[in-house]
Amino acid sequence: MIHTDMQKLIRKSVRDFAQKEVAPLAAQIDETGEFPDELYQKLAKNNYFGITIPKEYGGTGAGYVVMCIVMEELARVCVSTTLHITSPNTLLGLPLANYGTPEQKKRYLLPEMRGEKEGTFALTEPGAGSDAASMKTTAVRDGDYYILNGRKTFITAAPVADFVVVFAVTDRSKGTRGITAFLVERGTPGFSTGKKERKMGVCGSPTSDVILDRVRVHKSQILGKEGEGFLMAMKTLDSGRIVVAAQCLGIAQSAMDEAVKYVKERQQFGRAIGNFQGIQFMLSDMETKINCARALIYDTAQKKDLGMNITKEAAMAKYFASEMCNDVAAKALQLHGGYGYMKDYPIERIFRNARVTTIYEGTSQIQQIVIAKQLLK
Amino acid sequence: MKMIVCVKQVPDTAEVRIDPVTHTMIRDGVPSILNPEDANALEESLRIKDRHPGAKVIALTMGPPQAQAMLRECLAMGADEAVLLTDRAVAGADTWATANTIASAIRALGGAELIFVGRQAIDGDTAQVGPQLAERLGLPQVTYVQKLTTLEDGLLQVERRMEQGYEVLRVRTPVLLSAVKELNAPRCLSILGICEAYEKEIKILSIQDLDITPADTGLNASPTKVYRTFTPKTERAGVLWEEDAGRMAGKLLTALREKHVI
Numbered sequence: 001m002i003h004t005d006m007q008k009l010i011r012k013s014v015r016d017f018a019q020k021e022v023a024p025l026a027a028q029i030d031e032t033g034e035f036p037d038e039l040y041q042k043l044a045k046n047n048y049f050g051i052t053i054p055k056e057y058g059g060t061g062a063g064y065v066v067m068c069i070v071m072e073e074l075a076r077v078c079v080s081t082t083l084h085i086t087s088p089n090t091l092l093g094l095p096l097a098n099y100g101t102p103e104q105k106k107r108y109l110l111p112e113m114r115g116e117k118e119g120t121f122a123l124t125e126p127g128a129g130s131d132a133a134s135m136k137t138t139a140v141r142d143g144d145y146y147i148l149n150g151r152k153t154f155i156t157a158a159p160v161a162d163f164v165v166v167f168a169v170t171d172r173s174k175g176t177r178g179i180t181a182f183l184v185e186r187g188t189p190g191f192s193t194g195k196k197e198r199k200m201g202v203c204g205s206p207t208s209d210v211i212l213d214r215v216r217v218h219k220s221q222i223l224g225k226e227g228e229g230f231l232m233a234m235k236t237l238d239s240g241r242i243v244v245a246a247q248c249l250g251i252a253q254s255a256m257d258e259a260v261k262y263v264k265e266r267q268q269f270g271r272a273i274g275n276f277q278g279i280q281f282m283l284s285d286m287e288t289k290i291n292c293a294r295a296l297i298y299d300t301a302q303k304k305d306l307g308m309n310i311t312k313e314a315a316m317a318k319y320f321a322s323e324m325c326n327d328v329a330a331k332a333l334q335l336h337g338g339y340g341y342m343k344d345y346p347i348e349r350i351f352r353n354a355r356v357t358t359i360y361e362g363t364s365q366i367q368q369i370v371i372a373k374q375l376l377k
Numbered sequence: 378m379k380m381i382v383c384v385k386q387v388p389d390t391a392e393v394r395i396d397p398v399t400h401t402m403i404r405d406g407v408p409s410i411l412n413p414e415d416a417n418a419l420e421e422s423l424r425i426k427d428r429h430p431g432a433k434v435i436a437l438t439m440g441p442p443q444a445q446a447m448l449r450e451c452l453a454m455g456a457d458e459a460v461l462l463t464d465r466a467v468a469g470a471d472t473w474a475t476a477n478t479i480a481s482a483i484r485a486l487g488g489a490e491l492i493f494v495g496r497q498a499i500d501g502d503t504a505q506v507g508p509q510l511a512e513r514l515g516l517p518q519v520t521y522v523q524k525l526t527t528l529e530d531g532l533l534q535v536e537r538r539m540e541q542g543y544e545v546l547r548v549r550t551p552v553l554l555s556a557v558k559e560l561n562a563p564r565c566l567s568i569l570g571i572c573e574a575y576e577k578e579i580k581i582l583s584i585q586d587l588d589i590t591p592a593d594t595g596l597n598a599s600p601t602k603v604y605r606t607f608t609p610k611t612e613r614a615g616v617l618w619e620e621d622a623g624r625m626a627g628k629l630l631t632a633l634r635e636k637h638v639i
């Protein structure tokens with residue numbers, strides 16, 4: 001797609017920020033697993049947490065094309081950084097903006113936009129992943145309060161979160177319409193987070209369990225209405241998927257950049273390996289796939305900005321882009337030979353970071369189910 | 378305090394190539410950018426504004442209509458207003474005619490307490506427009522500003538970068554200052570800043586709005602005549618050594634002595 005002048009300036013400025021402020025820290029963030037607070041504050045200051053969130057709630061209302069531009073450019077230099085941005089813009093921020101009470105917006109959404117608080121979205125459980133509706137966490141009414149019990153797993157940013165949106169069953173007999181979302185603050189008795197997971201990639205985004213042991217929360221902490229939690233989550237997934245797809249695009253582009261640079265430099269059999277046709281064929285395949293993804297992603301984002309339904313398109317974009325970035329990263333690593341396997345080259349990190357994208361926010365198989373369902377309905 | 382920052386849209390010379398036959402710049406496909414030291418001048422004005430709420434920063438450029446893209450960038454950084462002076466009559470102006478024209482535009486905007494310019498534009502590298510502008514406006518000037526502090530109302534302390542060391546000067550406004558890159562690091566643009574920059578209006582001036590005539594501007598009013606342009610040949614190629622650090626240090630010492638550098 002052709003960007004407007006404003007979108008071009010945004011891309012230029014994000015690229016500039018990524019190069020100056022993020023790229024020099026990327027390797028260190030990956031290695032130590034520590035995300036510098038100073039960088040977090042800079043992300044807030046540039047409004048990266050509120051791209052899809054309306055102005056009146058502390059965002060910018062800039063929309064999804066802009067969101068994809070920001071994700072793509074930042075993912076090119078540091079994927080962990082993009083994980084801190086997705087949640088406020090999609091899974092966490094959108095339900096708060098769309099369903100939160102004025103009090104909840106003031107207490108959670110505005111500080112989240114300003115970088116003063118970090119929240120997270122806790123749906124997955126040890127026994128309920130793709131089939132999230134089979135969750136075991138319960139919330140039992142007790143006067144004006146609910147008592148929450150259960151365990152959430154693989155929750156992004158849980159170790160550092162100030163508050164968590166927890167999905168729990170309030171009425172088992174109603175199935176997906178018996179699931180409710182609660183805003184639970186760290187410090188509430190019975191609330192704790194598990195040990196930080198040791199992950200293959202995106203190491204600068206801490207992940208852990210959220211443990212709820214007889215946590216008592218007031219009914220005013222319900223986000224949306226009782227029984228509407230699951231539908232609320234599903235409605236925001238389309239937005240989440242397109243944003244993850246843009247993250248994949250950035251990952252693939254960085255792998256491509258590294259591959260092109262390397263094949264021009266590396267000499268074997270008396271010439272740069274980029275001169276061999278076998279390698280040129282690989283590069284062309286990679287570049288073609290990246291640009292197929294790019295076209296699909298920005299087309300979908302533009303449709304979303306125009307208010308069109310993107311359920312099928314977003315699933316296709318996420319499915320194609322995540323598989324594509326794994327393929328491109330693997331080929332780019334292959335082109336580096338043994339050097340690509342060493343941590344001294346950026347492609348090693350890019351390859352590890354790509355891996356999670358076909359798993360979170362709905363696995364590839366779940367995207368296929370969504371696409372087929374739209375086709376056959 | 379009212380501040381006018383003079384900015385120019387320039388081709389990114391990091392990406393410019395020279396046509397081997399005509400010896401002119403190949404501008405095709407070269408991105409245009411806000412001249413780097415103008416960005417320093419704007420940044421410093423915005424910092425003054427951050428310290429003194431109520432201050433106003435106007436970005437002013439003379440250029441083709443496409444220069445609006447750069448003015449949007451200035452607005453996104455935080456400039457309150459942006460003004461584009463564009464007219465066929467000003468085309469082909471050298472530094473003399475440019476200073477004439479911009480001085481007139483500054484008068485049309487009611488003047489300012491602080492006129493901030495970049496030391497030089499990377500496409501021409503003359504560093505003449507700033508000083509000439511100060512002369513036309515009858516203002517004192519300090520060039521090569523690398524540090525600025527506002528003391529009391531209307532009194533500034535500036536450090537002027539010299540080849541070896543620097544000068545510390547106190548100046549009263551109104552004054553013209555020219556910025557060097559050491560002055561500051563221009564801020565990154567926020568998403569909101571960019572969105573709002575595209576909602577603002579850019580003020581367009583033409584020569585009719587100015588107190589000069591076509592005879593005072595453009596190619597006709599430019600005493601500079603280009604005799605010939607050429608790409609200087611790099612006759613001495615650099616030397617590259619790759620060996621043991623101790624040995625290279627020894628070699629370097631000998632080489633520098635041979636050239637009478639040390």
Ligand SMILES: Cc1cc2nc3c(=O)[nH]c(=O)nc-3n(C[C@H](O)[C@H](O)[C@H](O)COP(=O)(O)OP(=O)(O)OC[C@H]3O[C@@H](n4cnc5c(N)ncnc54)[C@H](O)[C@@H]3O)c2cc1C
Nearest residue numbers: 121122123124128129130154155156359360361362363365
């Ligand atoms: C780094 C990371 C961060 C995460 N962050 C969060 C977070 O912030 N919040 C949150 O709630 N969750 C989060 N998750 C969880 C993530 O969304 C789940 O891991 C994902 O939904 C898959 O669930 P699962 O791991 O239980 O796999 P399972 O659902 O057990 O799937 C195992 C395999 O079976 C396949 N499969 C399952 N069902 C079907 C079917 N019907 N047909 C065909 N194949 C099927 C899957 O595609 C997969 O290949 C995160 C995960 C990771 C790795």
